[in-house]
Structures are given as C-alpha cells and as structure tokens.
Amino acid sequence: MTAPTDTFGVTAAFDKPGYKAGDVMTLTISGGDVRATTDTSTVTATLSLTAADGSTGSVTAQVPVSKTVSTPESVVITSVTDTSGRTWAVAAGGLTATATA
Amino acid sequence: MSTVTVHLRAADGAFHDLAVIVPPVASVYPSPPYPVPYPTAPAKGMPDVPHAYYRDLYKAGDTPTAAMARLTTGAMIILPNDGLLTDAGFGQGYLSTHNIPKQATGVWGDGDGSNAGFTVAPNSITPAQLATVPKQGSSQPCQLRVVKQDGGDGVLFGNFRVAGTPQGVSAGLPFGCVFHNFTVSQPNKAGGVIQDVHTSGWRGNSGAPPGEVFGVELHGAVGWTFARIEGDGRRADGMVVGGVPMTMQNCYGGQWFDCYGHHSNGGAGAAVLYESANVRTFDCVWGSKDGTDGPGVDGKAGGFLNHEQTTGCEHYNPTFNLNHRDHNDGVHVTHSNDSLSRTIGGNTFKCDNGSLRIVNPTFTDTWGDGKLYVQSWHPYGNGDTQTTPPTVVDRSGQPLAAYKWVHNTA
Numbered sequence: 001m002t003a004p005t006d007t008f009g010v011t012a013a014f015d016k017p018g019y020k021a022g023d024v025m026t027l028t029i030s031g032g033d034v035r036a037t038t039d040t041s042t043v044t045a046t047l048s049l050t051a052a053d054g055s056t057g058s059v060t061a062q063v064p065v066s067k068t069v070s071t072p073e074s075v076v077i078t079s080v081t082d083t084s085g086r087t088w089a090v091a092a093g094g095l096t097a098t099a100t101a
Numbered sequence: 102m103s104t105v106t107v108h109l110r111a112a113d114g115a116f117h118d119l120a121v122i123v124p125p126v127a128s129v130y131p132s133p134p135y136p137v138p139y140p141t142a143p144a145k146g147m148p149d150v151p152h153a154y155y156r157d158l159y160k161a162g163d164t165p166t167a168a169m170a171r172l173t174t175g176a177m178i179i180l181p182n183d184g185l186l187t188d189a190g191f192g193q194g195y196l197s198t199h200n201i202p203k204q205a206t207g208v209w210g211d212g213d214g215s216n217a218g219f220t221v222a223p224n225s226i227t228p229a230q231l232a233t234v235p236k237q238g239s240s241q242p243c244q245l246r247v248v249k250q251d252g253g254d255g256v257l258f259g260n261f262r263v264a265g266t267p268q269g270v271s272a273g274l275p276f277g278c279v280f281h282n283f284t285v286s287q288p289n290k291a292g293g294v295i296q297d298v299h300t301s302g303w304r305g306n307s308g309a310p311p312g313e314v315f316g317v318e319l320h321g322a323v324g325w326t327f328a329r330i331e332g333d334g335r336r337a338d339g340m341v342v343g344g345v346p347m348t349m350q351n352c353y354g355g356q357w358f359d360c361y362g363h364h365s366n367g368g369a370g371a372a373v374l375y376e377s378a379n380v381r382t383f384d385c386v387w388g389s390k391d392g393t394d395g396p397g398v399d400g401k402a403g404g405f406l407n408h409e410q411t412t413g414c415e416h417y418n419p420t421f422n423l424n425h426r427d428h429n430d431g432v433h434v435t436h437s438n439d440s441l442s443r444t445i446g447g448n449t450f451k452c453d454n455g456s457l458r459i460v461n462p463t464f465t466d467t468w469g470d471g472k473l474y475v476q477s478w479h480p481y482g483n484g485d486t487q488t489t490p491p492t493v494v495d496r497s498g499q500p501l502a503a504y505k506w507v508h509n510t511a
Contacts, residue, residue, distance in 0.1 A: 033117070
C-alpha cells in the first residue's frame with residue numbers, strides 16, 4: 001500500500017463584498033477533501049497452453065495490480081491567521097469563522 | 102487589500118492552508134470615506150445595441166440634421182470617423198447647428214472616434230441667430246448650441262468630438278459670440294451615459310448666463326453617468342475661449358468618472374453642478390494637469406468646481422489645479438445654497454443647508470497656506486441657507502486639517 005493522498009476542494013467566502021469598521025465578518029467554507037488510497041499487490045496468473053500436436057501445458061506469471069479507492073472526507077477550519085491583527089473565532093462545527101472588521 | 106490564511110483539517114487528519122482576500126473595510130469616522138465597492142466607469146467601446154450608420158442614412162444634399170432625421174426606428178446613430186459633421190450657423194432644431202432626432206437612442210463615433218463628431222462652420226452664425234443671445238447681466242441663458250438632443254430617447258452618447266469655432270467675429274466680437282457645444286436635455290430615460298466625449302472651443306465669457314456656457318451639459322436627468330469626458334476650453338487657434346467644460350443641471354443621482362476639465366475661461370469654473378442632488382464624482386481632474394491654464398481671453402480662468410443649489414454631492418479623489426488667484430475667483434470649490442426645492446423624475450430634494458462631501462482631494466496651494474478652499478457665498482436673492490461647512494476628509498476618513506471654509510465672503 002502506498003501513502004494516501006489528500007486533495008482539498010475547498011473554497012472560502014465572506015458574507016459581504018465590503019464592511020464598515022465594527023461589522024462582524026463571517027467566513028464560510030464549502031467543499032471537502034478527497035482521500036485517495038492505492039493498494040498495490042501481485043497476483044499469479046496461469047496460462048493454459050495447447051501445442052499444434054495436441055499436447056498441453058501451462059505457464060504462470062506474476063502480474064502487478066493496483067487499486068485506488070477515493071473517499072470523501074469532511075473538512076473543518078482549525079484556525080485563521082490574519083496579518084492585520086484581527087482575532088478570528090471558529091464556530092462550533094468548524095465551517096465558519098468570524099472576526100470584527 | 103489584505104488576506105487571511107484559513108487553516109483546514111480533513112477528517113482523516115490531513116492539513117491544508119487556504120489564502121482568502123479580505124473584502125474592503127471602510128472607516129466609520131465620520132462616515133465611510135469611500136463607497137463599497139468603489140464604483141467603476143462604463144467600459145470603453147460600443148455595446149451591442151441596435152444601430153444605424155450615418156452614411157446609410159445620408160442622401161445627397163442632406164444637412165447632417167436631415168440625414169440623422171431619416172432614422173425611422175429607435176437606434177443609435179454611428180457617426181463616420183472621417184471628419185466632423187459640419188453645418189452652418191445655428192438653424193436646426195431650436196438654435197442648434199445639429200439636431201439629434203428624438204428617436205435616436207444615442208450617438209457613437211465609429212472606430213476610435215478621433216475624427217468623428219460635430220462642428221460648426223467658422224463665422225457662419227446669422228445676424229438673427231446672434232441677436233438671440235441675451236445681454237450679459239440679464240441672467241438669461243444663451244440658447245445657441247452646436248449639437249443637441251432635446252426630450253429624446255438617447256441613453257448613450259460617446260466616442261466622438263465636438264469642436265467649437267469662432268462665430269460673430271465680423272459682428273465686432275473679437276473672440277466670437279458665446280454658445281454651448283453639446284447638450285442632452287430632458288432625456289426620456291433614466292440611467293443614460295455620456296462617455297469618451299472630447300469637447301473644445303465653445304465660447305464662454307462669464308460666470309453667469311448668458312456668458313456661462315458649457316462644453317457638455319445635461320439637463321433634467323436621473324441617474325446619468327459622465328465617463329472620461331474631456332472639456333478643453335482652447336480653440337484650434339490655441340485661444341482659451343471656453344466657458345465651463347461640463348455640467349449637470351436639474352439632475353438627480355448622477356455619477357462622473359475620470360472626467361477632466363481644463364482651460365476654462367470667464368471665471369465660471371471647470372465644472373458646475375446646478376440645482377442638482379446626489380451627484381458623485383470619482384477621480385476627476387479640474388484645471389490643466391500641466392499647469393498651463395492661465396487666464397483666458399477674458400482675463401481669468403476657472404479650475405474650480407462650482408456647486409449652486411445642490412445637496413448630497415460627493416467627490417472622491419478629486420484634483421483641483423488652480424494656478425491663479427483672483428479676488429472672488431481663487432477657490433478650489435464653491436458651494437452655495439438658498440431654499441430651492443426641486444423634483445426631478447419623482448425625486449424631490451431641498452437645498453437648504455445642502456450637504457457636500459469631499460474625500461481625499463489633491464489641490465494646488467493657491468493661497469500659500471497649503472489649504473483647500475471651499476467658499477459658500479450669497480449668490481441668490483432669496484437668501485443664504487448654508488450654515489454647515491462642507492465635509493472634507495482624507496483617504497482614511499479623518500477631517501482634512503488643510504481645509505478652510507470661506508463663508509459669505511465676496
């Protein structure tokens with residue numbers, strides 16, 4: 001099994017196109033993560049053979065196979081970093097965060 | 102513009118960071134200095150609207166007015182870009198050189214518009230037309246115009262030039278008689294646009310009618326927009342003869358974007374808002390950018406913005422280039438009110454102590470003290486109601502320290 005990969009398809013949007021100082025700004029995320037797990041293994045394949053004179057035999061071969069399983073995963077906000085110094089609070093459930101403009 | 106970084110965690114424990122742009126946050130002192138979002142000017146270029154080419158309307162022998170009058174359906178007239186349409190005198194419509202028919206939804210210059218538009222043949226005014234100009238001091242307006250649409254369906258005029266020429270010189274007027282260049286009056290529809298129009302050489306000689314005339318004027322409209330209009334008071338011979346580059350009069354709720362008025366003459370200012378309310382301007386420049394305004398042929402030029410009987414007007418990032426200082430003619434902004442009340446398109450406003458707000462102005466140090474001067478004076482016979490100083494703030498919304506209100510001073 002190879003290491004799983006995560007692909008985040010998440011967008012975040014503010015609730016207004018602009019704010020006045022003192023307004024509450026709400027940021028909401030939508031979308032999710034897709035976790036892809038690939039299981040690689042080898043199977044033995046046996047091939048039955050028939051010659052022109054009617055005699056028969058067989059050979060075996062080791063064939064590598066892989067199987068990828070994609071699993072949707074929910075995503076939450078853990079924190080928000082704001083270089084302007086605002087303090088952000090993450091709501092219960094982790095889908096929204098708020099700060100004062 | 103700032104960004105925040107949103108730290109995410111998936112259910113399986115994977116982490117990811119997402120950068121998000123924060124919307125603009127406006128100051129609240131004394132009020133948000135800028136509208137959010139900041140309005141943008143109409144784009145250049147003709148929109149996809151029904152139109153008719155002037156060249157297809159024209160028949161041999163037509164005056165430009167006669168050709169345009171052949172328009173039978175509501176459509177925009179596309180002007181040729183191979184020379185300004187020319188006629189003699191002011192004999193079309195009501196004292197105009199060119200009359201745009203009411204059914205035209207607008208006029209647009211073909212191509213880049215640099216050689217499309219209207220003019221009047223030099224010195225072609227008739228004695229009878231000249232006699233219609235009232236005597237200065239009468240306060241009666243001049244009615245002569247190079248091009249006009251009156252009471253029409255026009256909603257978009259753009260991408261053309263209007264060039265004034267000397268008129269009445271042989272009648273003893275060394276710099277010519279006064280006239281307006283381009284007028285849209287009493288449009289039938291709200292929300293129209295005049296954009297990318299260059300107006301030059303209209304003759305004005307005073308800060309009051311009839312010598313107070315305009316390069317582009319809009320009367321009696323609701324919610325119209327001026328965008329990138331340039332009014333250059335110089336004539337082709339270089340003389341600074343133009344009156345006021347542009348105006349809205351008896352208008353409600355207009356917007357001006359990136360307009361530029363310069364080389365005005367006669368002390369009437371670079372732009373006038375008259376009996377109007379809630380007009381906002383954005384990034385407009387008044388007075389020449391290269392400091393060459395100087396006096397016009399009448400001895401004084403105006404690089405200022407004049408408000409007469411207005412309220413609710415706001416100017417964002419204006420520039421006032423006022424490189425001269427005369428008695429009663431050296432302030433960056435004038436704002437005067439009596440008790441006028443008007444109803445424009447169902448919108449009623451009163452001018453008593455009308456408000457005016459200026460945000461983040463750039464201005465010349467005209468009086469040597471580094472201050473922006475706003476003057477409220479007493480121009481009307483029925484009183485002066487202006488008791489509240491206009492609001493002038495910097496880009497953060499703080500009161501501008503370098504600002505002086507001069508009230509009721511001649």
